[in-house]
Amino acid sequence: MSKIAYLNASQIVTMRGGARKGLAMNDIGILPKGNAIVTDGERICFVGQQEEALRISDSTVDCTDCVLMPAFIDSHTHLVFGGYRENEFNMRLNGADYMEIMQSGGGINATVRATRATSEAELSAKSRKLLCECMRYGVGTVEIKSGYGLDCDNEIKQLDVIESLRKTEDISIVSTFMGAHATPDEYGKNVDAYAEFLVECVLPRIASRCADNPRYAEFCDVFCEKGVFSHEQTIKILECGKQYGLKPKMHADEMMDMSSAALAAKLGCVSADHLLHTGAEGIEALSRSDTVATLLPLTAFSLCESFANARGMVDGGCCVALASDLNPGSCFSNSIPLLIALSTIYMKLTVNETLCALTANAAKALNLSDRGSLEVGKRADLLLLDCDNVNFLSYHFGNNFAKSLIIGGKKVY
Numbered sequence: 001m002s003k004i005a006y007l008n009a010s011q012i013v014t015m016r017g018g019a020r021k022g023l024a025m026n027d028i029g030i031l032p033k034g035n036a037i038v039t040d041g042e043r044i045c046f047v048g049q050q051e052e053a054l055r056i057s058d059s060t061v062d063c064t065d066c067v068l069m070p071a072f073i074d075s076h077t078h079l080v081f082g083g084y085r086e087n088e089f090n091m092r093l094n095g096a097d098y099m100e101i102m103q104s105g106g107g108i109n110a111t112v113r114a115t116r117a118t119s120e121a122e123l124s125a126k127s128r129k130l131l132c133e134c135m136r137y138g139v140g141t142v143e144i145k146s147g148y149g150l151d152c153d154n155e156i157k158q159l160d161v162i163e164s165l166r167k168t169e170d171i172s173i174v175s176t177f178m179g180a181h182a183t184p185d186e187y188g189k190n191v192d193a194y195a196e197f198l199v200e201c202v203l204p205r206i207a208s209r210c211a212d213n214p215r216y217a218e219f220c221d222v223f224c225e226k227g228v229f230s231h232e233q234t235i236k237i238l239e240c241g242k243q244y245g246l247k248p249k250m251h252a253d254e255m256m257d258m259s260s261a262a263l264a265a266k267l268g269c270v271s272a273d274h275l276l277h278t279g280a281e282g283i284e285a286l287s288r289s290d291t292v293a294t295l296l297p298l299t300a301f302s303l304c305e306s307f308a309n310a311r312g313m314v315d316g317g318c319c320v321a322l323a324s325d326l327n328p329g330s331c332f333s334n335s336i337p338l339l340i341a342l343s344t345i346y347m348k349l350t351v352n353e354t355l356c357a358l359t360a361n362a363a364k365a366l367n368l369s370d371r372g373s374l375e376v377g378k379r380a381d382l383l384l385l386d387c388d389n390v391n392f393l394s395y396h397f398g399n400n401f402a403k404s405l406i407i408g409g410k411k412v413y
């Protein structure tokens with residue numbers, strides 16, 4: 001196995017120590033010029049002085065005038081879907097409301113109809129393009145949720161597509177079952193009956209696939225919101241998922257404060273996501289828990305909503321992650337440069353906090369302890385940025401600085 005030394009970077013962002021809460025998110029472990037990383041195949045085997053790196057390596061990569069950092073991790077997407085909803089986007093530009101569109105038969109159910117009508121091959125081809133976009137932004141790991149099938153066969157079809165992409169694509173993919181994304185048309189307004197169907201029929205079938213392949217679906221997520229799934233229904237579905245080994249996640253407090261952040265903490269969710277309306281009590285509950293607060297500013301931007309109280313969450317001691325929420329409805333964007341601009345300029349997170357939220361803390365939101373930082377033993381998921389220091393990511397906002405991406409030791413571009 002050949003050992004490769006990455007030399008001469010202006011800064012190496014190590015993110016050493018991995019995920020962290022609160023103001024410690026600013027300590028991103030930057031090493032100045034004169035330091036290097038050495039990889040041995042899939043893993044990092046050395047972090048430290050350049051002379052020593054040169055001595056132990058077989059080949060070198062010159063990173064002059066660049067920043068070397070852990071690859072980004074996008075811990076929340078709905079990347080596999082049929083059709084598009086640009087018509088709804090235009091309706092919203094003309095004043096229509098996201099939840100009203102959803103309640104009148106559009107929204108998630110429009111994508112469910114399109115996804116059911118799309119073959120696995122077509123879904124894969126379309127998703128592959130989006131995954132390439134992710135990698136061009138420097139993303140090395142992406143989470144993808146089901147939730148546009150909403151019946152046994154179509155949820156499995158979506159998860160099968162995710163599984164096949166995991167085998168063929170360079171980017172690492174984590175899979176989440178989200179049958180509780182909406183109630184499909186055939187159940188009308190009978191959310192209870194659909195929740196019962198998920199627990200009695202769909203989850204057992206997903207679980208039987210997971211028994212052979214635990215990565216088939218690692219998490220179970222619920223869109224817990226007024227008019228979507230109640231606290232009671234959320235608890236029922238997530239507890240059932242837990243029995244099958246699916247770790248819980250929640251879309252929480254997106255449209256109003258339903259104290260869902262506190263519920264996520266109580267249920268031991270790995271992450272609570274969105275949190276646009278989470279108040280002081282929710283922040284306090286999250287800060288005392290092991291639940292990651294995952295914020296999705298591209299969605300707030302797309303919906304013209306105010307942003308989550310990111311500053312309050314970091315100051316209050318939460319473990320904050322940032323992700324794209326890429327989906328065909330509320331947020332058709334996976335732009336890391338725009339996400340960083342919103343996080344730093346509007347949400348008032350520092351650049352360091354933002355980078356921590358997109359790497360180490362995002363790894364925690366996916367229960368991954370092998371990545372998110374550049375430390376000996378971690379995966380060689382490296383990103384080279386074409387800038388002299390990390391502040392340029394916000395200062396020269398909107399620019400894509402990703403120059404070279406290495407995933408599991410393999411150079412992707």
Ligand code: NIG
Pocket residue numbers: 078107108111223251254299325327328329330331
């Ligand atoms: O995370 N909030 C619920 N689900 C997605 C939206 C999906 C859609 O509109 O298709 C979200 O924003």
Ligand code: FE
Pocket residue numbers: 076077078251325
């Ligand atoms: Fe989402």
